[in-house]
Amino acid sequence: MQPPSPSPPPFYWGETPEDEYYKSQNVRNSKSYFQTPNAKIFTQSWLPLNQPIKATVFMTHGYTSDTSWCFQKICIEYAKWGYAVFAADLLGHGRSDGLHGYIGDMDKAAATSLFYFLDVRRSEEYRTLPAFLLGESMGGLITMLMYFQSDPGTWSGLIFLSPVFVTPEAVTPSKLHLTMYGLLYGLADTWAVMPDFRMGTKVIRDIEKLKILIANPKRYAGKPRVGTMREVVRVTSYLQQNFEKVKVPFFAAHGTSDGLACHSGSEMLYEKAETAKEYKCLKLYEGMYHSLINGEPDEAADLVLADMKAWIDDIIQVV
Template structure:
């Protein structure tokens, strides 16, 4: 009986689309994918590029995924969409995520984590092939927090524009780490910083509206499903406050999008950025009834609305600022 039940348990396919070889799948989507490791002083980053097969590259986009995720599985669908529009897309698994080095989902020093991804992004951005093209940073969820840190760590002229999908700048009340917990663990002189001991609020269920897509996302073998680490929650709370205090220093053109039914990051994250940023060219889109994962987790008809808005925004900025 044991062997029979073992046979019945479906194996996770190597990719969300099943067993089709990667080259075939990417070619069927109209993109060329390459994967490599980028050496940094803080450890190796797993990186990917998505290049359009049949279009001239008009700009580069540098994408950062959210908490517990990686650049593969369903996140890469965002990368593929942008690539089919004529963009060269580069993405890196954050330290502690996916196939990059680091303790799983430990975000104890987000400035360092952001700087590590930024070192790869700038390496590509200033390469001979791409240095004269417009360049955009893109961050989803907690990746938006890391992306904003990367922006603050860069020279003002480095990036043509910024794009945020449901960024984490304001933590919703149910997600906030208990000050009492953080204080108690803080008394252990940092020993508890890496402990996976904070309450888990089952974020995935609050992020994904489409039940079939929820199943696919939950089956990602590289997704972190453990409890949040003490230092991660401490650091996210600190960096959110830091970003809120520095919204006015944002001067680059940006688009930020959020769903009103987001149970993981507050829509006020996008609204406050829009209100307080000093950028002359800024755009905010709020989608009624949509959840947190606007592209990966909504029904296709909703995701298509968001993608259409993103495409129109970035195409227009390439047109507007491309010759600068």
């Protein structure tokens, strides 16, 4: 008889209670629900302790993820650097409203998180500080939509980690499948029947970190839903045709061996954006996979974090 599998730890860092862990990182965390016109979403903040706040950073996680597991490692790092960080679980993810794993309207999902971000951005406490949007993976798609939905001058810059701007052919949803399901007059939009590609090759390089990511109790583990994949196809096409509308400073990081999002998407953004050349930064990391912070060996992830810190510390001096 096989012994029972050990229970996963309560937090991605292990057993240490949250308050104790955040204090050890010189960060203060808070959690709350926020009512938007579209839905109620779960939000978190990570603020630096014992140092002045340099700027605000509003972060969006990727598909199947949420703000309460490994994604918050990125949030905590920025807070340790002196930035006030705010994030929300996307619709259909984590503790926010919506069918788990379903984003049938990415414009709506972007507008919902943006409603919360702007509430903080315009508050008395933060309105005079530089403000940045950050998106990882599919969160990069949604972050770009937020930027396009915002008034000019709202954001000081954009930060992208492995953004899904172009998908490899092997993981691009089949047009035949989408057309067939589309013929069912929307009945199939929420069906979890699309081919599952998330944990395939060249997404997570460090196997021990893969085990931690999978242990996330709020992770969506089902097959991709039809409407979510339809929106990925639609929005990637839309963004590729509108990159020239990007005019603010940005930082884009991408692994050259990313099996989920082509680094050509980040290169396309760099080439087409109207941002002044000295204010746009593209970092390509040779041999790295899709998850640059939570899926790579520590020394590789630390390199990406160091580049991110250097860029934002420099850019806040000029925005």
